[in-house]
Amino acid sequence: xxxxxxxxxxxxxxAANDTPLLWVIREQLQMTGTKFGCGAGLCGACTVHLNxxxxxxxxxxxxxxxxxxxxxxxxxxxxxxxxxxxxxxxxQVPQCGYCQSGQIMQAAALLSKNSNPTKDEVxxxxxxxxxxxxxxxxxxxxxxxxxxxxxxxxxxGNERRAT
Amino acid sequence: MxxxxxxxxxxxxxxxxxxxxxxxxxxxxxxxxxxxxxxDHALAAAPAHFEPSVWYSIAPDGLVxxxxxxxxxxxxxxxxxxxxxxxxxxxxxxxxxxxxxxNDPKFxxxxxxxxxxxxxxxxxxxxxxxxxxxxxxxxxxxxxAAATMGVPAGELVVGNSVISHSKSKKSMSFAEVVKSGxxxxxxxPDELKAIKLKSPEQxxxxxxxxxxxxxxSKTNGTAKYGIDVMLPxxxxxxxxxxxxxxxxxxxxxxxxxxxxxxxxxxxxxxDDKTGTTTGWVVAVANxxxxxxxxxxxxxxxxDGGPNAKLSSESLLTEAKRLQxxxxxxxxxxxxxxPNAAFGTAAKVLEAEYTTNINIHAPMEPMNAxxxxxGDILHIHTGNQFATRSGAIAAGAAGIDPKYVVMHQMxxxxxxxxxxxxxxxxxxxxxxxxxxxxxxxxxxxxNDMTMDFSRPLTYQKVKAGMxxxxxxxxxxxxxxxxxxxxxxGIPDFLSPSxxxxxPLDAFTVNGADFFYTVPNHYVRAIKxxxxxxxxxxxxxxxxxxxxxxxxxxxxxxxxxxxxxxDPALFRVELLDGKGKNDGGAQRLRNTLLAAMGLAGxxxxxxxxxxxxxxxxxxxxxxxxxxxxxCVAHVAVAPSGExxxxxxxxxxxxxxxxxxxxxRAQVEGAALWGMSLALFEKATLKDGGIEQTNFDSxxxxxMSQLPEVAVNVIxxxxxxxxxxxxxxxxxxxxxxxxxxNAVGARVRGLPITAEAVKAAMKA
Ligand code: FES
Ligand code: FES
Numbered sequence: 069x070x071x072x073x074x075x076x077x078x079x080x081x082x083a084a085n086d087t088p089l090l091w092v093i094r095e096q097l098q099m100t101g102t103k104f105g106c107g108a109g110l111c112g113a114c115t116v117h118l119n120x121x122x123x124x125x126x127x128x129x130x131x132x133x134x135x136x137x138x139x140x141x142x143x144x145x146x147x148x149x150x151x152x153x154x155x156x157x158x159x160q161v162p163q164c165g166y167c168q169s170g171q172i173m174q175a176a177a178l179l180s181k182n183s184n185p186t187k188d189e190v191x192x193x194x195x196x197x198x199x200x201x202x203x204x205x206x207x208x209x210x211x212x213x214x215x216x217x218x219x220x221x222x223x224x225g226n227e228r229r230a231t
Numbered sequence: 232m233x234x235x236x237x238x239x240x241x242x243x244x245x246x247x248x249x250x251x252x253x254x255x256x257x258x259x260x261x262x263x264x265x266x267x268x269x270x271d272h273a274l275a276a277a278p279a280h281f282e283p284s285v286w287y288s289i290a291p292d293g294l295v296x297x298x299x300x301x302x303x304x305x306x307x308x309x310x311x312x313x314x315x316x317x318x319x320x321x322x323x324x325x326x327x328x329x330x331x332x333x334n335d336p337k338f339x340x341x342x343x344x345x346x347x348x349x350x351x352x353x354x355x356x357x358x359x360x361x362x363x364x365x366x367x368x369x370x371x372x373x374x375x376a377a378a379t380m381g382v383p384a385g386e387l388v389v390g391n392s393v394i395s396h397s398k399s400k401k402s403m404s405f406a407e408v409v410k411s412g413x414x415x416x417x418x419x420p421d422e423l424k425a426i427k428l429k430s431p432e433q434x435x436x437x438x439x440x441x442x443x444x445x446x447x448s449k450t451n452g453t454a455k456y457g458i459d460v461m462l463p464x465x466x467x468x469x470x471x472x473x474x475x476x477x478x479x480x481x482x483x484x485x486x487x488x489x490x491x492x493x494x495x496x497x498x499x500x501x502d503d504k505t506g507t508t509t510g511w512v513v514a515v516a517n518x519x520x521x522x523x524x525x526x527x528x529x530x531x532x533x534d535g536g537p538n539a540k541l542s543s544e545s546l547l548t549e550a551k552r553l554q555x556x557x558x559x560x561x562x563x564x565x566x567x568x569p570n571a572a573f574g575t576a577a578k579v580l581e582a583e584y585t586t587n588i589n590i591h592a593p594m595e596p597m598n599a600x601x602x603x604x605g606d607i608l609h610i611h612t613g614n615q616f617a618t619r620s621g622a623i624a625a626g627a628a629g630i631d632p633k634y635v636v637m638h639q640m641x642x643x644x645x646x647x648x649x650x651x652x653x654x655x656x657x658x659x660x661x662x663x664x665x666x667x668x669x670x671x672x673x674x675x676x677n678d679m680t681m682d683f684s685r686p687l688t689y690q691k692v693k694a695g696m697x698x699x700x701x702x703x704x705x706x707x708x709x710x711x712x713x714x715x716x717x718x719g720i721p722d723f724l725s726p727s728x729x730x731x732x733p734l735d736a737f738t739v740n741g742a743d744f745f746y747t748v749p750n751h752y753v754r755a756i757k758x759x760x761x762x763x764x765x766x767x768x769x770x771x772x773x774x775x776x777x778x779x780x781x782x783x784x785x786x787x788x789x790x791x792x793x794x795x796d797p798a799l800f801r802v803e804l805l806d807g808k809g810k811n812d813g814g815a816q817r818l819r820n821t822l823l824a825a826m827g828l829a830g831x832x833x834x835x836x837x838x839x840x841x842x843x844x845x846x847x848x849x850x851x852x853x854x855x856x857x858x859x860c861v862a863h864v865a866v867a868p869s870g871e872x873x874x875x876x877x878x879x880x881x882x883x884x885x886x887x888x889x890x891x892x893r894a895q896v897e898g899a900a901l902w903g904m905s906l907a908l909f910e911k912a913t914l915k916d917g918g919i920e921q922t923n924f925d926s927x928x929x930x931x932m933s934q935l936p937e938v939a940v941n942v943i944x945x946x947x948x949x950x951x952x953x954x955x956x957x958x959x960x961x962x963x964x965x966x967x968x969x970n971a972v973g974a975r976v977r978g979l980p981i982t983a984e985a986v987k988a989a990m991k992a
Contacts, residue, residue: 083520084493091520095467100459101452103643105594106675110924113594141452148451156450160442160890163305163898165449166456166594166643195933198924200594200644201305202901204932206894 070130074099075143085131090114092130093140101141101169105198112197115170116140122177141169144176151221152176155214163201171197175211183218185211286364287316289372293392293406295322300332301357302615304593304645305898306953307443307891312361314887318436319365319428320372321389322405329444334617334637358887358949359428366426367418375413376403390435431885431946438944440890445641457612457640458672460600466496468513468661468671469522471529472681475917477766478536479510488528489514494521498529499664503656505626508681509536513657515665519672538764539917543588543687546761546914550689550710553756560708560756561727563739567750569695572704576695580792584692584781586979588912588919589685590927591770595643596678601658602668603628608635610655613642619718620652627659646902647769651683676922683768684912684919686712686761690781695750700793702804704750705785709778711738712762714769727755740851741775741958744782745815746804765914771902772957775849780979783845783962787969797966798826798844805846814848814855821882821943822846822859828941829861829878836971840865840875843966849955856950857882857943860900862963866971870987874904874936874964879956881940884947895952896940903960905930911980 069080074097083092093102093116105113107126114125117139118132144150152172155161162168171194178185178193185193190211199207287297297316299309309329317327369389376394377384380401387394395402408414418426431437448454473479486498494517501511510533514526553559573579599612601624608628614620617637625632642649654671661669673681688711695704713735715723724733734755742753761767770776790800805811805819822844826832831842842863848855863876879900886892909928912921921927961979969975974989 083518087520091518094459095461095519098461099452100455100461103456103594104458104596104672106924108675108923108925111594144451148447153450157442157446160440160446160894162446162449163307163894164594164642164644165305165445165454168449169452172450191933191935195931198594198929198931200592200646200929202898202905202930203894204901204930204935205897205938207932 070134072130072133072138073136074138075140081130083130085129087130088126089116089128089130089133089138090125093125099140099142103166103169105167105170110198111167112174113167113170115173115197117173117177120177120180122174141173144173150176151214151217152179152210155210155217158213159206159210161203161206161210163203167197167199167201171199171207175207175214179211179215179218183215183222185215286361287368289368289405289409291406291410293326293404293409294328295320295326295405296328296330298330298332302613302639302642302645302649303331303445304613304615304642304649306895307445307888310444311887311891312357313444314436314441315358315361316365318434319362320368321392323392324436324441326392326405327444331639331641333639334621334635362428363423363426366428367416367423370426371414371416372405372408374416375411376408378413379403379408379411437885437887438889440888443888443891454641456595456643457600458595458598458643460611460640460670462600462602462611462668465600465668465670466515466517466665467519467522468515468657468669469519469526470657470671470673470677471512471514471526471531472677473510473533475510475533475535475539476680476914476919477509477764478538478917480534480536481510481512482532482534484512485530488530489525492516492521492525492528494518495525496665498525499661501657501660503627504629505623505656507623507651507653508656511657513661513671515661515669523674535917541760541764541914541917543914546687546758546764547585547689549760550687550758553758554689554691554708554710560754561731561734562729562752563727563734563736563755564743564751564753565728566748567704569693569704569706569750569752572750573693573695576704577698578696578792579693580785580789581691581693582785582788582977584690584784584977586685586688586777586780588687588765588914589770589906589910590679590682590912590919590921591646591648591684591768592679592682592924592927592929593642593644593646593648596673596675597648597654598670598672599654599658600668600670601655601662603662606634608659609638610635610658611638611640612654613640613645613649614652615642615645615647615649616652619720620655623652624655624659627656628663646771647773648683650769653681653683675924679922679927680919682919683714683766685770685776686714686758686765686767688777690777692781692785694785694789696789696793700795702746702748702789705748706752707742707781708754708756709739709742710756710758711777712765712767713738713757714767714773716757717762717766736851737769737773739774739778741778741847741849742782743852745811745818745848746786746801747806747808747811747815748804764917771899772849772954775847775955775958776906779845779847779849779958780961780965783847783959784965784977787843787962787966788975791969796832798822798831801844801846814852814857817857817882818846818848818859821857821880824941824943825859825861825878825880828880828939829863829876831861839867839971841967841969841971843963843968843970845959845962845966847955847959849958850951854950856952856955858955858959860956860959860963862960862967864964864967864971866968866974866986870974870983870985870990872908872964872968872981872983872986874908876937876939877904877960877963878939879941879959880943881952881956882943882945883950883952884945885949886942886944887949889942892942892952893940896942896956897938899952899954899956900938900940900960901930901935903957904936904964906957906979907961907964908980909934
């Protein structure tokens with residue numbers, strides 16, 4: 069029975085070691101915000117973070133996730149108010165919404181390392197995430213908006229620390 | 232399939248003859264039509280919890296919950312319906328909530344008499360009914376408030392969920408009125424019809440980009456789609472689909488290896504009397520991961536059936552053969568006599584246009600959860616056609632459709648795919664077989680190879696011009712599978728002009744354009760071979776996605792052949808004469824707007840770049856949103872096409888939510904581009920060859936062009952926006968490619984190889 073650390077909680081799950089993490093998260097732990105799109109690493113709908121890196125949970129076995137910190141859309145922020153989530157609402161990004169958990173998790177991994185990405189960096193980082201509703205331009209805008217907010221927040225944070 | 236379908240529209244659906252009730256139940260104010268079981272029950276019994284049974288209700292806390300009978304697949308239609316209700320009701324947007332309806336006939340579309348979402352019809356067909364429902368609620372609340380306040384109802388003003396009386400400075404919130412229990416009123420159909428609705432200049436809500444109510448839940452993982460359904464005691468099914476798209480049968484199933492998979496329960500071979508699926512087996516197990524393993528371990532022998540040798544090439548050859556027969560097909564348009572006119576024409580042009588098979592591939596793979604509870608079969612899935620899908624599920628279960636309850640979920644993409652009900656069949660038969668609720672989830676491979684695809688189409692267009700280059704004759708043959716005829720519902724077919732029986736207008740819509748052409752034939756020819764081998768469905772925009780590809784390419788070809796500017800040639804043809812009066816002028820204006828916005832004919836473009844135009848009256852003549860596009864492309868010597876910019880203008884009459892419309896139009900335009908350049912499925916040995924997003928490749932972020940969406944709202948009736956822009960983009964790109972490098976490509980998708988070959992030719 070592998071032990072997983074998901075969104076800060078330790079959970080033991082009943083699954084063979086080779087079970088894709090995706091199905092354990094969705095069906096066993098019933099955290100259904102992480103989506104199944106292709107099962108082949110081609111769409112990004114299943115994106116979660118392992119130790120802060122964006123990975124495709126359909127291509128990650130439970131065994132590979134043991135001992136790492138797993139974050140899903142449910143754990144990205146306490147109240148759904150991560151700068152990206154707020155920007156997603158401000159830009160009215162989602163249409164059907166099915167791809168958007170994966171989009172947000174993929175974008176969050178970028179912004180955690182680089183809060184001032186260029187448009188090309190955004191495209192390169194996000195190109196593996198399909199959106200069949202074609203919300204790409206709003207996704208780009210929302211990422212830029214969130215990045216700006218994060219930079220402003222950390223700038224004011226630094227000032228506060230300085231005083 | 233038909234006998235199940237016939238009895239799905241019970242007699243209770245004609246709402247125009249029913250009274251509209253506003254009454255107070257234990258849970259608040261409920262509003263809906265009389266004689267529909269739910270509302271009578273809600274008002275009479277007033278139980279603490281009643282099933283949502285009416286179009287909207289107002290709770291004692293003032294929250295207004297609108298029940299949406301339309302499938303919400305990203306077009307935010309639930310939110311739009313709430314916005315229309317809120318306008319007339321006078322509710323504050325922050326008090327509005329939405330929920331999704333079950334398949335109860337009381338949620339049927341007031342115009343269509345069924346629960347179906349498609350055709351970009353929803354806003355258009357529900358605007359009036361939802362407006363009246365909102366107004367009726369406001370009147371009932373106002374009268375109750377007037378009685379409580381002791382002032383004349385006529386002096387009250389309603390806004391922001393508050394009813395106020397300025398002279399006495401008294402006011403009551405909706406919540407207070409509902410709590411008073413006094414709001415009760417019945418409207419006869421005539422009274423409902425007589426309600427004076429707001430005129431556009433009085434709108435405070437319609438035309439405003441209020442935030443869509445479903446969006447927050449789609450940023451934090453809480454929106455529930457069909458695939459997210461969890462029922463107590465539920466087990467999982469993974470379908471194993473045959474190598475042939477349609478017509479295979481299972482000869483034998485060897486589950487000896489599957490039995491070694493832990494948690495494996497059973498392999499169920501479908502016995503699908505509805506004919507929706509053929510040769511499917513479901514592996515049932517305690518978890519989805521185990522069901523997948525078991526499915527992989529099954530050894531199944533098939534008889535490939537009659538279509539096992541067919542390929543895209545054979546479907547195309549058959550289409551050409553059928554087109555060549557003088558007596559095949561039925562006439563959709565028959566004006567004048569093109570054949571005679573060709574004889575006297577100064578110039579005749581002929582061309583063939585094709586489109587390949589296309590796959591919907593919504594991001595949420597098909598799925599359904601079925602549970603038998605007592606007499607009732609419960610289906611949980613996101614579906615666009617609850618009325619028919621419930622009947623298919625009933626057919627799969629061998630029960631009467633009235634015992635099926637469809638629980639609607641948010642749709643992880645629809646695009647027409649979820650008009651079909653195939654996913655319910657394995658869920659129902661597996662649940663019946665194992666005696667437990669079963670959730671069936673298709674793999675992406677199942678989803679792609681078993682799609683009810685956009686059919687392969689073949690069109691031949693012949694045009695005749697007089698000595699001045701005026702287009703005097705056009706004959707247009709459209710050969711395809713017939714997606715809507717497959718439903719077996721006569722109401723969705725149209726009579727043919729030549730009285731040769733009903734035809735599937737969803738294969739030729741758009742070909743009855745608004746250009747004035749005195750001699751004009753359109754023939755709809757069913758490709759029976761394609762119809763059987765690749766059961767086709769409604770893919771976002773359906774027929775206009777191919778008819779305008781042919782028409783708008785041909786119009787360009789004619790303009791070039793007669794030395795005219797293709798855009799101005801269109802303007803000339805849109806003269807608004809006769810039956811085209813009104814529509815033609817709107818389309819002309821839209822085209823001119825797009826040309827101006829794009830800098831058509833004024834921007835100097837470098838070598839290898841070009842602009843092309845197209846304009847369309849999608850979806851149907853009667854329900855058109857006037858849409859034009861200028862595509863700006865750069866073509867590399869290799870033939871590779873890069874779209875630099877799409878300028879789209881669309882006349883939608885009235886906008887309910889401008890930002891929502893822009894999102895839909897942009898998404899639709901990008902769908903059009905994706906179909907034009909990147910998406911191609913092929914049939915080989917009876918099966919679809921593309922199985923996942925590595926071989927079937929919709930547009931990704933790196934391929935995104937600049938998209939400029941311009942919405943024209945001129946106060947005409949609201950029209951649909953989810954589809955028309957899909958249809959205008961492919962011909963605009965094709966025409967731009969020609970203007971850039973002189974290469975005319977007549978098949979979709981436009982590939983680099985095809986462009987290169989046409990450049991040389
Ligand atoms: S489901 Fe994992 S990448 Fe598509
Ligand atoms: S919003 Fe529908 S797939 Fe992205």
